Amino acid sequence: MPEARLVLATRNAGKLRELRALLRDQVPGLDVDTQVIDAVAAGAPDVVAAGAPDVVESGVTFEENALLKAHAVAASTGIPAVADDSGLAVDVLGGAPGIFSARWSGRHGDDGANLRLLLGQLSDVPADRRAARFVCAAALALPGGAETVTRGELRGTLLAAPRGDGGFGYDPILQPEGLDRSCAELSADEKNSISHRSKAFRELLPALVEVLR
Template identity: 40%
Template sequence: MSELNIIIASGNAHKVEEVKSILSPLGFRVTSMQEEGIGIDVEEKGQTFEENALIKAHALSKYTDKIVLADDSGLMVDALEGAPGVYSARYAGEHGNDRKNNEKLLTELEGIPLKDRSARFYCAIAVVYPEGGEIVVTGKCEGVIAYTPQGENGFGYDPLFYVPEFNKTFGQLEDEEKNKISHRAIALKNLKKILEKRKEREGAS
């Protein structure tokens, strides 16, 4: 079967490499929109991660005849009724300022004991086909918000997201460890199963 092209609606090099590592063995040629010479800025106005992923995927699909993949992910803290949620990247008011976002999260959780600091990273991935079909899959990873940042790896809330089974935060995990349990890795593995079945059906037809 010929190679299929997937364009990722993201400029995050980490995301691009993670998607490539999981989907390339299936025969997909995975590229970013920057590699394809497409520069668009999509306003994420959805109320859920799934809505935002679909918004981004459909926006990019207008500029290409290839399969488009987009994800939206964030942190959901139970003691904060699911916040920061879809506002994770701009929780402190400035998009992508990890330090300020982490500082605000710790301030909001001040005085709350560890047993009540349960949280999860959540990821929704949307795939839109040129003919208009779409797929949405999700993944999540459970953890606890630590009292102080720990570790220099990763990005975003990783230094605060403590995973009891590893006795480490995401910021302390090596990429290989994190990519086995992360919300995005789980969502991608769920997507991989669907794409494998689709390719099998197409190959049999």
């Protein structure tokens, strides 16, 4: 079996599939299913353990947190590592919840509570002042310390109430610019074609290809 050449610092199988799909045709001879793996498969359960955060996200920007995770996994595995950090930035809130998006209500990963709190905070804000954007920073870290980080954004408007049952997080309340549906009402292919995460990883792709070649 070919040795792993790139590890993604995540427990999320969907993110791993997305990265493999981006790389599949970019590097001839690369077996993405065995050479592009997640951190658990790479033998880094201390960094990415079931039910636990990847690393302490002590950075104050998406870029800093993505780099923290990528460097932690690269150091633990000895393999070039990729990580991302993402969230929702609301203009009228000065960019909040930002890096605190996943724990805006006080408990990490409680999507329903986060949505309710944010919508309550914006209840008196008119539709023309509800601009917001999803932000993602994607980072590549090499075991020797070299790093590359990129950023992607998906701009839109926050709805007054959730719509749709797809996606996760704040997807039900962000309506992307130029569309009449929320992110949670888009198909997976539609969302992936415009998402902040796909934009960030496409920007990172040249650096990933260089490492894998």
